[in-house]
Amino acid sequence: MVEIAILAFGVLVLLLTLGVPLPFCFGAGLIVMTVIGEATMRGMMLWGFSQLTNPVLLAIPLFVFAGTIMSVSGIAASLLQFVNVFIGRVRGGLGVVASVSCAIIGAISGSGLTGIAAIGPLLIPEMERKGYPRAYATALIANSSVLGLLIPPSVTMIVYGWVTDTSILASFLATLGPGLLIMLNFCIVNLFMARKFPLVLDEPLEFSELLKQGGKKTINAIPALLMPVIILGGIYGGIMTPTEAAAVAVIYALPVGFMIYKGLTFKILLESGKESASAIGAILIMVLFSLMLSQIYVMEDIPQMMVDKIFEITDDKVLLLILTNLFLFGIGMIVNDITAIILTAPLLLPLMSALGVSPIQFAAIMGVNTAMGGVTPPYASILYLGARIGKVKFTELIKPAMTLILFGYIPVVVLVSVWPDLSEFIPRMFGY
Template identity: 75%
Template sequence: MIEIALLAIAILVITLTLGVPLPYCFGAALMIMYFIGDVTMKGMMLWGVQQLGNPILLAIPLFVLAGTIMAESGIAASLLRFVNAFVGHIRGGLGVVAAVSCAVIGAISGSGLTGIAAIGPILIPEMEKRGYPREYATALIANSSILGLLIPPSVTMIVYGWVTDTSILACFLATLGPGLLIMFSFSVVNLWMSRKFNLVLDDKPTFSELTTEVTKRGIHAFPALLMPIIILGGIYGGIMTPTEAAAVAVIYSVPVGFLIYKGLRLSNFLDAGKEAATAVGAIMFMILFSMILSQMFVYESVPQQIVSSIFAITENKIVLLIFINILLFLVGMVVNDITAIILIAPLLLPLMTAIGITPVQFAAIMGVNTAMGGVTPPYASILYLGARIGKVKVTKVIPPAMFLIVTGYLPVVFLTSFWPDLSLFLPRLFGY
């Protein structure tokens, strides 16, 4: 049966790579399992639709909606101005602002696309005006946007926790350490790269000038800064579930956008709702189809066969972890993060537990690998969106993006795999 499962995965990957619409890709893989395997499609469809009624999944459309509203509301611009007050006079400081701002926005929206959508139109032209090459600025902001998939709350971790029956709060905490480390590494790489650019810097302020400007911008940014504090504090304080926190994020962002920052108007508010509805519809279809295919694999005992087949080759933990990271990286190159998690997590989790990797650490390993796929061609949805927003050819964005991946991202991928405390320290601190 493992041969049939591999054939179905191969059909899925090939059709996705060729650009076939997503439902047809999954339909082809499902037909392989249906005609050759022993499962009934009717039973699988009924099971899948029933699973979509899980309240946990309600957090996904709510976080997506909060992200689209935030992108239109002026919250992102306020955060940018506040952070830039600290580093605007430092060589490379504007690039650091990009990485930090995307991390903060990720902590609000839970989406990897929100960072580039909210920050890109504001910061890319500003970085070019200050002397950064436009393609480098686009690549830096696009790569930093994947922090939205790692800095909690994260939509992908909600899906992982739901699929693997792992605590969602523990999954949030597991990716926080790697996410912050990636933000730091991007900032360091940017500071090093900035030495090559002829940058225009702000005049270095005196201490009193800096204090005055930070206070002024901090007061203006206070409602925006309060948003992640309310959401994350509510989740980790046990006051709200992730779903309730997502609802609070939407409720909070609407009056802030309309009344305080006044970036929201009825027209773009409705556009944000339509954009969120379109994105959620696509996400839910992906979840349904990939979940049914994954359940078919489980029904046919494919995970157990994969474990025994791999252990027949080697039982060395280091070799297996390297192999799994390469596999996850390749999968992330051709499918989106949610599809990869639903398909791969149930298949590989028995193998990971067999070599001593906990489901919580595996959440971090999957999180960093699938997030990297968002900026790695051929899938690279976040990178393509960044090129469109930055008004630069994708072929020019890819080289600096790959440089950032190799120097700033890959080291964290291996640290997450081989240094368990990076992903497990915070979950253990909170009792998970």
């Protein structure tokens, strides 16, 4: 059966390499496993559709819709102006604004695409006007946008908690520390990079004027700032489940977008709904096929066989963690984060348990690796979107993006693997 699983995985990787749409790739792997193996397609389809009725999955379309509304309603713009008034006049401060704004938006939308979609059109031209190279500005915002996959509530951690039967709140909290550390790294790297750019800085404000503008922007941003407070406070306080919090995010964003920031109209809302529905449909079809394929692997005891084979090669924990990170990073480079988690989490969790790595720490390991894959070619969906929004050639983004990954991401990948407290300390505070 191992040979059939390897064949199915090989077909999957081959089709991905050829550029075949993701659902068809997983469908082909599924056909190989059901035609040659013992599982039946009818049985797997019935099982797969029963899994899609899980209320936990309802949080995904709701967070995607909330993120789309944020992008077009003026909520994101108000957050950007709020952060900019305090640090926008510091050399390199505009880059810090980009990273922090993406983190705040990530704490609302749960998506890695919302940051670049909402912040990019506003901030990339402004950063270029202030002396930043356009390619660097685009790469910085695109890389910071993946913080939406790590700063809770995160759609990927909802999926991880679902497929591994781990507390979703604990999974959220596991990636919070790494996410904030990556944001800090991006800010530091940006401040060093900004020293070689011919930046044009605004005149410093008098303290009284700073207070005046800061007060004005703070008041304007209060409705937007309340959004993460309500969502995260409700989840962490045990008042709402992640699904209920996602629904509240949509309900809250509508009156704020219509009546306070007035960037939302019924026409724009309809277009946002269509855009969200299209994205959600593609995601759920892909989830269905990839979930069925991974379930067949579990049914055929492939994970345990894989663990046994790996321990025949080596039982060194550090080496195995390095290999696991390289494997996850490689998977993240060819498929999106949700697919990578559904496909590999059930396979690798027994190995992690054998190594003494808790499901909570493994959530962080998977989160940072699959998020990094979103800005690493060839998949690099967030980076490709950044190139379109920033109107720059993709090849121009590679160098600044790789610099940010090398100094901003890689250290956190290493830390989250060798230092369990980075991912487990905050969950322990909440009793996990």
